[in-house]
Amino acid sequence: MADLIKAKILFVEDELSLAEIVKETLELKGFEVIHATNCVSAQILQKKNPANIFVLDVMLPDGDGFSLLKKLRQHYQTPAIFLTSKSLPSDVVSGFESGANDYLKKPFSIEELIVRIKFLIGQIQTTNNEITKYSRVIGDYLFHYPVGILEYKGNNRKLTNRESELLHKLTTHSGNLLKREDLLMEYWGNDDYFSGRSLDVFVTKLRKYLKDDPSIAILNFRGQGYKMIL
Template sequence: MARKILIVDDDQKTRVLLKTYLEKNQYEVLPAHNGESFLAELRHHGDQLSLVILDVMLPDTDGFALCKIVRKQSNVPIIMLTASSDETDRIVGLELGADDYIAKPYSPRELLARIKAILRRVGNEPAAATRYLRFNGFTLDLAERTVVDADGKQVVLTGLDFVLLKYFVEHPGEVLDRGVLCEQTRGRESGPLDRSLDVQISRLRLRLNDDGKQPALIKTVRGAGYVFSADVSASHA
């Protein structure tokens, strides 16, 4: 079955181009031209979606508002299309729960590469011998791709937040540089001014109640990267 992607963009030529290109690459595309049509498609197909692509600028709303709505009901990966010169758009989108962004102008080939990278990482299959990873009262379920706290309450994470946390938990005590972490979550290295990883780690700390000023779980190693400092145990049941 083809993976289903919901795209909202108010430019008709862009919608037609992306739909044609992605369908040639075996994806099913649901195009929307504004926020209203996007929400209608989301209500009808929400539980079937593999990925959502949001343009920031729309005639009746903006991509940020739609990102909030999606995140309230789903962990489906989100890619935001942003103005090339506006870093603020990118940071706000990531803080609201987007998984990646692409600056305009972009090529369909670049978008396809980002889609494949995200779905490959979100869709990784867990190792057969290990299902649960436990740390500091949290339990990470590799099969269900969920995290619960000591009280059994599920921690709300985006798909790539889960991938990032999983990588940290699988490498406790190791200093992981930014290039490695970006490669694991986005399939590419970060540029010198790219703050997307910082935003994602801040978001992950918040979800885990890890004090951003004095974090106990994900610690910053100045000039080197980050280290996951908790003790981790693994089991199959």
Template sequence: MPTVLLIEDELSLGMIVRDSLEVRGFTVWYAADGEEGFGQYVQHRPDVVVADVMMPKLDGFTLAERIRQIDADVPIIFLTARSQTADVVRGFELGGNDYLKKPFSIDELIVRIQALLNRNRSLRPPMPDRLRIGSYQFDYPKQKLAFNGAETAMSHREAELLKRLYEQRNQVLERSAVLLDLWGDDSFFNGRSLDVFITRLRRYLKDDPQVQIVNVRGVGYKLIV
């Protein structure tokens, strides 16, 4: 039976969502603020975390950052009324897997939870911890990129995207596939967020002219090494 940690400071909404998930077969732990939510996460280690962004004591973004320090894999879904591109990008780079704008339907939330659970069950074969990308050393578990002794700390989402580009190196990484894999859907709004991350990775890799991320018009991206 899937387990969900729900963190929502609006009590009436939290009770509605909790009861609706439980009726559909989920085990739900509920917390009313970020600090309590993190404590519940450490205690229960749920299959999925569903967290509001604007919460007292510890906001959803900071909560996700703390969780990612000890768990790189648990899916995190943000619930929020905020929808500006900068907010969405920040949520994803701190390790969020999906972003659901209020007001939302319970059915949509459940579909997104199930999609993330299914994705986590389809684990990729293990990769070496350190990967060579041209003159760079990419330490995926530590989310660091090294060049000539200098290290660049990467966000969780940047490291995930670079890993997928590396896995498909010298081949096309389809835009829609990476959006569905990392963002949960291939909407125009999420596509703009992906463009921001690709620009950042190009900047990180600019010191080796033998390494490029090129656009394949209408299809996706290619990491050329």
């Protein structure tokens, strides 16, 4: 398995003073950082020298990070983190719906950013050839854990680390109510509003991935938590 600190980051930020500090710090920690200041240059740089994680500002001079990620997602399934001062609930939802894996509000701690990057990079260090701890039947699906492969009629979907861990938790406790605050503290480290919205988005994604088998349901008990029915 490759060393996590060798990750290559596409960092898109137009605030040059902030970009310089973040880039320099990440490079001192061993990361390779490709810096872009706008959407157009980001797409060009990614095509020439593909990164294995995106760190994107939302407000950019020629567009926004949400739209940029949607364009990048047409060709790359690279994990992505948004860095932004936008903190309205609609902004958080838009970020995750555009394909983001994580969302960090400005001002932020670079140490926290590094932890989140390492967490996301960890999900792409595995391959389909890696030995799994187990494979679990979920209705018409086969779930390979911990590599996070969801198999349906011969077609494989690679889940993100957080999607895989959340699905593992739900399936191993199927029929039982998993408390919302417990899930948030275990996978997000806090139970604030923004983490709660993130949890809701991830559950929505899992429902979408499992939609081809109507016998599977992830029930939402408002204000309490979630229960998977198989």
